[in-house]
Amino acid sequence: MAKLKEFKGDTPTWCPGCGHYSVMAGIQRACLGLGLEPHQVAVITGIGCSGKVSEYMRCYGFHTLHGRSLPVAQAVKLVNRNLKVIAAGGDGDGYGIGAGHFVHAARRNVDITYVVMDNQIYGLTKGQTSPTSRQGFVTKTSPEGAGEREVKPLELALGAGASFVAQAFAGDIKRLTELIQQGMEHEGFALINVFSPCVTYNKVNTYDYFKEHLLDLKQMEDYDPHDLAQAYATVLERQGLVQGIIYKEDRPAYHTFLTDYPDQPIAEQNLVRDDARLQQLW
Ligand code: SF4
């Protein structure tokens, strides 16, 4: 059984208090909770402060291009079914430049977990409006307030056909870990959108803000995460400020439709050297 320190890679350089520390700890604890060893996990990231998590964790990893974590993560899973694959990134990465990939990964339902560290700002480039910044949000690039309406990740995921949609908060690591672990256990595409405050550049969506406004769906006794209509209604009514599993649908993951999907990981098969083929090439 692995220990937490075995999942720790390079020393993080995030700002003190950044929510991403908790999100990474949540991913590591979820791996432990599932009894995984570092060699059984792959973390695939995009660009942004959040993207560094693939270097700060000790497991298989790939720090890809901006917005491109999902295509790579899906490919990794399809060539090595034995890996638990986690794609991770930020709101700019996932809902801006990577938004097209997000929509299609959701409906394709490849068996991966997507953890989005949503801080409603571009942190790495020093505080500009991101796709999830609320309309009217003031930054140095939007001094009179953002003119566009924000992207709403939960509504987007529900509309795109994601089979598992959850939301968590970096200020509640126990619940965050539980939700990431449930997403990893789900067979299919699982989104965990995490409110992960950027303490340096976002002075509006702070830890205190989420503590005050987030409702945990556990408190709604009649909430049924298998009810899509109720999921939409609740998300709309609460303006997205909910924590928990918003929607869960048991439907076959993408690989079950592949008639020639191999029993063994393709990655391992390729390790067997085909000498006859090599002779032909030479
Ligand atoms: Fe975290 Fe913001 Fe600092 Fe980036 S700039 S490390 S998101 S607090």
Ligand code: MG
């Ligand atoms: Mg961001």
